[in-house]
Amino acid sequence: MSINTIGLNAITTLMIIISIIFGIQLSIRQLKNERRTKSVLQAMANGDPSLGLRSNSLLRYEIEQIKMNIQIGRIRAQDDNQFLQELLRHIDSCILVVDGANQVIHKNQALDKLLGPMPADITSPQWRELGQYITSANTSHRDIVVWNKNARNDTLSLHLTYTRLQEKLVKIISIQSIHHALEAKENKAYENLTKVLTHEIANSIMPLSSLAQTAKELLPSQDKFDCEDDLKDLTEALTTITKRSESLGKFIQSFSQITKLPKPQPERLDLTALVKHVLLLLSKSDKSKEIDINFVFDNQSYWVFVDSCQLEQVLVNLIANAKQSLSNVAQKKIQITIKRQSQGGLIVDIEDSGTGIESHVAEHIFIPFFTTKQQGCGIGLSLSRQIMLAHRGDLIYVDKPLDQKQLPGACFRIIFNLT
Incomplete structure (x- = not known):
């Protein structure tokens, strides 16, 4: 065997040995990495902050940086979510x-x-x-x-x-x-219409009344008039014109209440006490004992911020309407109920034992000028509702099913929004 062949075999053997050693070292290193990775994962699963690595380990430092970035991102996400929740709440x-x-x-x-x-x-x-x-x-x-x-x-x-x-x-x-916005526009339209009508009618009525009174004063005396009956008829006609003109003038003045409703001056008061006060006033002015008025409330105070004079007017109007509806029924009863709503508001229901209100009539009862009474002028309900709207509340007619009614007649509901 030549020296060259021996040298080549030696080199080959050496390369094989080196490859084996390198492979063994690589396997050992890979095994160590796998063990280290497994150890790190187990430490992370067990919540070990050291991650099973030495404090000066570069891998531990990199992992802790990643962990810190994840925590910062999570905190920011939680802060953003909390901010959005608060924003939606407001x-x-x-x-x-x-x-x-x-x-x-x-x-x-x-x-x-x-x-x-x-x-x-x-x-x-x-x-x-x-x-x-x-x-x-x-x-x-x-x-x-x-x-x-x-x-x-x-x-x-x-x-x-x-x-x-x-x-x-x-x-x-x-x-x-948008209910209140639509109602505000509707009420503004009614207000403008009322202003125009009252102005035009008043301008026509006042001269008519004045002329009738003047004509009455210029009538000749009885001894200068050819026919006594004609004088009497003419005098009665002029008197009727004068009185009717004065009545129409008062009617127009009452309508001006709708357009000149003063701004509420709210104060904190007990709603229960106010209802009792109104019932006491009405009992003194109305001596009739035929009507049974029942006031239902819990033994507590219901505090509201309202203009006491204006709310008193609303209660008087509604109770007066309830009394008028009982004129043709045998059982004369009125029930007033105060109770809280689930959303935190207060309601006052005023029910009567009258004949109720037809559905086609109920649609129009809050419109100014609308009335079904021969002597009515269509102001009370419209004015009462405007008062409640000015207090950020409402006045509605409740068409309750018969099985939910305390009394078989009409039910008007005063709503107070306390929030």
Whole structure:
């Protein structure tokens, strides 16, 4: 065997030995890395902050940096979520988020205040027209829905949009009550109409009354008039014109109350005490003992911020109307009930045992000038409702089912929003 062959074999053998040694070292290193990785994962699973590594380990430092960044990101996400929650809590508009299964996944306090407690399932009958609208909506758009709460109709403006949340399509609905805004415009229109009518009618009546009185004074004496009966008829006619003109003038003055309602001067008072005070006043002015008035309330005080004079006028008007409705019935009863609403407000129901109000009439009873009474002028209910609206409350007619009525006649409800 030549020297070259021996040298080549030696080199080959050496390379093999080196490869084996390198492979063994690589396997040992890989095994150590696997053990270290396993140890780190076990330490992380057990909550060991050292991660099973030496304090000066570079790997431990890098992992701790990653852990710190994750914690910072989580804290920021929690802060952002808390900020958004607080922001939604302070927004007046109602916010509702619904998933593809028609389940509520988020709502703010404003929605609970407006609608009251509602189930998570939008298809529940409690959601009524609003639920039907949300479930049937396929595109982003705006609409208006009528909502009934506690026998009180509300008008809701809705804005529905679609977006993705955690890779799922959800509906975001913003809801706002525009009932008071619409009522304010309607009342303003009635107010302007009343101003024009009272001005024009007053300008026509006053000269007519003055001319009739002057003509009456210019009539010749009886001895200078050819026919005594003609003189008598003419005098009576002029007297009738004068009296009727004066009555119309007073009628116009009463209508001006609607357009000149003073701004409420609210004060804190006990509603129970005020109702008792009004009933005492009416009992002294009305000596009739035929009507049985029952006042139902819990043995507690109901505090409200109202103008006592204006609210007293509302109570007087409603109780007087209730008494008038009892003129043709044998059982003469009135019940006044104070109770709290689930949303935190107060209501006063005034019911009577009269014949009630037809539905086609009930639609118009709060319109100025509208009346079904022969001697009425259509002011009382309209003025009373304007007073309650000025107090951020309302006055409504409640058409209760017979099984829910305390008395079979009409029911008017005074609403106080305490929030």
